[in-house]
Amino acid sequence: MPLKPGDRERCATGVEGLDTILYGGIPRTNTVLLTGSCGTGKTSLALEFLIHGAIRGENSLFISVTENSEKLLANIIPYRFFDRTLVRSGRLVFVDMPIMYERLGLTKPDLSMEEIDLLVSALASLAKELGSKRLVIDSITSVCYKLKTSEKIRDFILKLSKALSDLGCTSILVGEVPADSTSYSSFGVEEAIADGIVLMANMERRGDLLRTLQVIKMRGTMHSRAKYVLDLTPMGVLLVPLLKGGSTQ
Amino acid sequence: MSPELASAQQIADELLEMPEASAVSLQMSVDNYLDVIRGVVDLFANKKKMDTIYVTATISSEAIKRVLEALDIDSERVFFVDCISHIMMGASTAAQDEKTTLVESPTMLENLMLKVEYLIRRSQSEGKVVVIDSINSLAIHNNNWILSELLHILVSGLRSRDAYTVILTVEEHSTPDISNMVNLVCDHGIHAGKLREG
Ligand SMILES: Nc1ncnc2c1ncn2[C@@H]1O[C@H](COP(=O)(O)OP(=O)(O)OP(=O)(O)O)[C@@H](O)[C@H]1O
Ligand SMILES: [Mg+2]
Numbered sequence: 001m002p003l004k005p006g007d008r009e010r011c012a013t014g015v016e017g018l019d020t021i022l023y024g025g026i027p028r029t030n031t032v033l034l035t036g037s038c039g040t041g042k043t044s045l046a047l048e049f050l051i052h053g054a055i056r057g058e059n060s061l062f063i064s065v066t067e068n069s070e071k072l073l074a075n076i077i078p079y080r081f082f083d084r085t086l087v088r089s090g091r092l093v094f095v096d097m098p099i100m101y102e103r104l105g106l107t108k109p110d111l112s113m114e115e116i117d118l119l120v121s122a123l124a125s126l127a128k129e130l131g132s133k134r135l136v137i138d139s140i141t142s143v144c145y146k147l148k149t150s151e152k153i154r155d156f157i158l159k160l161s162k163a164l165s166d167l168g169c170t171s172i173l174v175g176e177v178p179a180d181s182t183s184y185s186s187f188g189v190e191e192a193i194a195d196g197i198v199l200m201a202n203m204e205r206r207g208d209l210l211r212t213l214q215v216i217k218m219r220g221t222m223h224s225r226a227k228y229v230l231d232l233t234p235m236g237v238l239l240v241p242l243l244k245g246g247s248t249q
Numbered sequence: 250m251s252p253e254l255a256s257a258q259q260i261a262d263e264l265l266e267m268p269e270a271s272a273v274s275l276q277m278s279v280d281n282y283l284d285v286i287r288g289v290v291d292l293f294a295n296k297k298k299m300d301t302i303y304v305t306a307t308i309s310s311e312a313i314k315r316v317l318e319a320l321d322i323d324s325e326r327v328f329f330v331d332c333i334s335h336i337m338m339g340a341s342t343a344a345q346d347e348k349t350t351l352v353e354s355p356t357m358l359e360n361l362m363l364k365v366e367y368l369i370r371r372s373q374s375e376g377k378v379v380v381i382d383s384i385n386s387l388a389i390h391n392n393n394w395i396l397s398e399l400l401h402i403l404v405s406g407l408r409s410r411d412a413y414t415v416i417l418t419v420e421e422h423s424t425p426d427i428s429n430m431v432n433l434v435c436d437h438g439i440h441a442g443k444l445r446e447g
Contacts, residue, residue: 080371206356208353208354208356208357210357210359210360229359229360229363230363231360231363231364231367233363233367235367235370235371238363238366238367238370240359240362240363240366240402240406241359241402242359243358243359243395243398243399243402244395244398245392245393245394245395245396245397245398245399
């Protein structure tokens with residue numbers, strides 16, 4: 001179908017329910033903050049986005065900050081559509097951020113403005129070299145801890161998303177927030193800069209605990225703002241609308 | 250004098266007449282439960298080589314498996330979404346296997362839909378049948394508003410995936426409200442119970 005004026009090309013996440021919510025997928029080159037409290041399925045969803053990209057022939061890059069990528073691969077849900085040859089062929093690449101820090105000599109707990117520029121350009125050249133069309137940083141919150149001030153965080157995310165967008169890369173930055181947080185990000189600045197926010201959460205209803213997903217914003221497309229309930233399965237993330245009838249929530 | 254209950258073959262024949270991916274309200278009596286199971290699962294779904302996704306909120310999947318065995322029905326293509334065993338027996342004793350998925354409680358209707366969706370996607374068979382046993386059991390645990398929302402989402406989702414939906418209503422336990430709710434989402438009705446017309 002030809003794009004209407006103003007209609008941006010989509011990067012289908014491959015998660016059917018999410019693509020429906022987004023009227024086709026994430027607008028290409030957007031930088032999306034995928035945020036939520038611990039254990040809500042952020043890593044699984046972000047990884048699925050990359051796997052589907054790799055299956056479609058788009059080079060995909062996972063930058064692991066918190067977890068060693070070997071361990072991450074050993075722990076992933078046994079997706080029926082995941083094939084290790086995607087990794088062997090280089091379609092899906094895992095890079096550990098601590099190794100990058102070390103190579104760049106960024107071992108201090110606190111980065112200067114110059115060092116931030118160095119990190120951004122290193123990440124961008126990596127994505128360029130690999131021809132990455134999809135990228136995930138899991139988590140951006142851990143990187144932000146090395147930046148300390150909101151000014152530096154803003155600078156870092158702005159420059160990074162600009163660089164990735166220039167490369168035609170669609171990116172997901174995984175954010176971690178406490179379960180009781182009223183903000184979408186730990187430092188409050190990530191959410192304002194990101195082109196999109198997808199919120200994952202746990203919700204209690206009459207004693208039942210549900211995992212939920214909600215698209216809070218997404219520049220460049222219409223989207224549903226409703227809450228969905230999700231399940232992490234070997235067929236991938238499945239979504240259904242949260243039922244409202246008569247509930248008090 | 251009550252009319253005769255429909256036989257398993259009559260139930261299956263009516264289903265076989267219906268277009269693909271129909272949503273069917275099957276009104277039954279507690280007295281012809283076994284005929285309903287044989288008619289839907291064996292003489293309809295198995296005959297058409299379709300997978301059956303059997304959602305039970307009435308009796309445990311274990312008990313239904315024993316029924317299938319006793320009736321000598323091949324259960325190779327039958328998969329269960331069991332919404333009752335977990336609250337009756339707890340997670341550790343309730344059996345969960347390749348063929349059986351547990352939903353923690355019949356109030357977790359979203360999870361019920363998610364498990365159905367999972368089994369539909371995993372299924373390799375061309376057609377599929379989803380049986381809801383029964384709307385009355387679900388109504389014990391949920392209000393009519395939320396149930397009717399569930400039926401709308403479930404039925405439209407299944408229709409788009411070319412799956413039949415068969416919603417069982419037990420006439421002895423039903424109310425006009427519940428029947429209306431089911432009739433609203435279904436394209437066809439089968440009266441297999443005592444209140445059968447004609
Ligand atoms: N192999 C698996 N099979 C089924 N479910 C799994 C599997 N691995 C993880 N899960 C489920 O996924 C949940 C965690 O998912 P995931 O790691 O994607 O969440 P997260 O939001 O990234 O968590 P964290 O805050 O720890 O980074 C687990 O709590 C578990 O319920
Ligand atoms: Mg994680």
